Amino acid sequence: MGQAIGDVTVPDLSVDIAGIKLVNPVMTASGTFGYGEEFAPYVDLNGLGAVVVKGISLQPKPGNPTPRIVETAAGMLNSIGLQNIGVERFVEEKLPFLSGFGTRVIVNFFGDSIDEYRELAAVLDGADGISALEMNISCPNKEEGWLEFGTRPELTYRVVNEIKKRLRLPLIVKLSPNVTDITTIARAAEDGGADALSLINTLSGMAVDIETRRARLANVIGGLSGPAIKPVALKMVWQVFNAVKLPVIGIGGIMTYEDALEFMMVGASAVQVGTANFIDPEVSIKIVEGMKEYLVNKCILRIRDLVGVLESEYD
Amino acid sequence: MSLSAGGYGQNMLPVAATITGIDRLTDKDCVFSIRLSKGGILRFRASQFVILSLFGIGEAPISISSSPLDSEKSFELCIRVVGNLTRAVHRLSVGDKVGIRGPYGNGFPMERIEGRDVVIVAGGLGLAPLRSLIRHVIHERDRYGRVIVLIGAKRPQDILFKEDILLWEANPSIEVHLTVDVAVPPWDKHVGVITKLFRYVDVDSLNAVAAVVGPPIMYRFVVSEILNKGLFEGNIYLSLERRMRCGIGKCGHCQINGIYLCQDGPVLSYMEARKLKEAL
Structure with a gap:
């Protein structure tokens, strides 16, 4: 169809998060899509709203001893331990590859002290080809006795505030579900200056082998992900959407476009697909296609019109 | 509360409604999303119309452009500037109040x-x-x-x-x-x-x-x-579009031979319409 009828794209899947425009609302979740290049032979990265790369720390990390992944009912437990190549090698070796694509690059990062977060954020802030940073304040796999910033509102506020006030890039704060009331943490991150919130990170869990009487993870506990956690994640996204003004990115067990739309209807402006990548590397692209078809069949012009449309009453 | 096509004595009073969205389509056409007050629901069929009123100005019949299956909570009216009332509607903003009565007409079967x-x-x-x-x-x-x-x-x-x-x-x-x-x-x-x-x-x-x-x-x-x-x-x-005033088969503005288009129409089969002089 020519320009004469309007140079618009319909249905319009684009969304705005923290001041950056994504071609569609589907991103790959941190830690499930490597540095992007591992998936590039199988997936057209340009078809993704954003790639969120696996968590980066200041120094390289070997991660936890194995076994560190175990299957559970409708889910997966992992205790990878944030294995990564460190920020220096990431910026030199991995980032240039990702920058070559049209997709947005969001870098997940973590530290074991405010100083490490700050130093790391400064390095990433100065690198080319990054659209936003996602701050992990909650990884339950970490076993070095660090305080879990994301479980205490005052610590959340402090670490977010310290990082944000020196940062040029938009800051997404990724919330932990392992808290009594996620809305107090969400408000603390908002007050600290976060530009967007993503949730949920994995739920703490464990599994036991009754033959050996051992935990199935060498680290004993790990993070539960996959369809098993979707109802919990949906509820938390809905709570946070109603508690803060920031855009929310929904994460937790998304396998299909229907799952993704559930998250958007409870208030997510965008979503991240995680565990499903291990089953089908192309799942995110299929979710985008499914969303498109849904909009066409429902005569809906813009995906952003579905954000937070959950009906509040039955009548 | 629910508005729906009914017999004599029903739906003659306008109810308050709020403009919840305005989309410009052309230099003289806009689509207005409208929500009835107090959670009211407009139950209608495709090709029915409502009578829109603006306080202090008057009324005009407007066909409904959204589908009954789109949303229970709101409906859409596409309005072209053709006269006094429609010009005034185009000056309204999101949040402004209008009056709605109807729906009227037989709708599409x-x-x-x-x-x-x-x-x-x-x-x-x-x-x-x-x-x-x-x-x-x-x-x-x-x-x-x-x-x-x-x-x-x-x-x-x-x-x-x-x-x-x-x-x-x-x-x-x-x-x-x-x-x-x-x-x-x-x-x-x-x-x-x-x-x-x-x-x-x-x-x-x-x-x-x-x-x-x-x-x-x-x-x-x-x-x-x-x-x-x-x-x-x-x-x-x-x-068939004629000037409809009352919407309830009384005023005679939309009369063609023995029928009132606001009630018996506006949708007629060609078999019916061809028998009416002046209809086509």
């Missing part, structure tokens, strides 16, 4: 088109009521056979619901053909009167229905093309 091929012919502002029908059909697509939509406009810049049309074109389950009387570069679709599009209409003619809304001049030529395709006169539905 959805139950009679189930299982059949459907040809929808929209000329100019005729797309405003037919958009309701098109969306209705898409929402329950499985209930119908082939769906072919023909749309005509004067110039590219006069086409209503451009984004919707693109969305329908992206929908593999319906066929959309678009023409303008006068092309303006970079137009790459058809040029010419809407009857030229009938060469793309391939339907099970004995079992097909047609819905036609457009400027008065269009009906005679379009109906003749549809009859040429072999459709029965009783399966061709026309929505």
Whole structure:
């Protein structure tokens, strides 16, 4: 169809998060899509709203001893331990590859002290080809006795505030579900200056082998992900959407476009697909296609019109 | 509270409603999203209309452009600036209050088109009521056979619901053909009167229905093309526009021979309409 009828794209899947425009609302979740290049032979990265790369720390990390992944009912437990190549090698070796694509690059990062977060954020802030940073304040796999910033509102506020006030890039704060009331943490991150919130990170869990009487993870506990956690994640996204003004990115067990739309209807402006990548590397692209078809069949012009449309009453 | 078509004495009072959205379609047409106050629900059929009132100015009949299956909570009116009231409506903003009474008119007989091929012919502002029908059909697509939509406009810049049309074109389950009387570069679709599009209409003619809304001049030529395709006169539905005032069959403004279009219409089959002098 020519320009004469309007140079618009319909249905319009684009969304705005923290001041950056994504071609569609589907991103790959941190830690499930490597540095992007591992998936590039199988997936057209340009078809993704954003790639969120696996968590980066200041120094390289070997991660936890194995076994560190175990299957559970409708889910997966992992205790990878944030294995990564460190920020220096990431910026030199991995980032240039990702920058070559049209997709947005969001870098997940973590530290074991405010100083490490700050130093790391400064390095990433100065690198080319990054659209936003996602701050992990909650990884339950970490076993070095660090305080879990994301479980205490005052610590959340402090670490977010310290990082944000020196940062040029938009800051997404990724919330932990392992808290009594996620809305107090969400408000603390908002007050600290976060530009967007993503949730949920994995739920703490464990599994036991009754033959050996051992935990199935060498680290004993790990993070539960996959369809098993979707109802919990949906509820938390809905709570946070109603508690803060920031855009929310929904994460937790998304396998299909229907799952993704559930998250958007409870208030997510965008979503991240995680565990499903291990089953089908192309799942995110299929979710985008499914969303498109849904909009066409429902005569809906813009995906952003579905954000937070959950009906509040039955009548 | 729910408004619905009823007998004498019902729906004569306007209820308060709020404008919740305004989308500009052309330099003289806007779509207004409207929500009834206090959670009121407008229960309507495709091709029904409401009477919109503006305090201190007056009333005007406006056909509903959204589908009954779109949303329970709000509906859409496509309004062209043609006079006093419509000019005033265009000056309103989101959040402003208007009055709504209705819905009025018989609406499109959805139950009679189930299982059949459907040809929808929209000329100019005729797309405003037919958009309701098109969306209705898409929402329950499985209930119908082939769906072919023909749309005509004067110039590219006069086409209503451009984004919707693109969305329908992206929908593999319906066929959309678009023409303008006068092309303006970079137009790459058809040029010419809407009857030229009938060469793309391939339907099970004995079992097909047609819905036609457009400027008065269009009906005679379009109906003749549809009859040429072999459709029965009783399966061709026309929505006749007359000046409707009261909406309840009292004032006589919309009277044609013995019928009141605001109640017995606006949708008539060609079999009925051809018997009425002055109807076409």
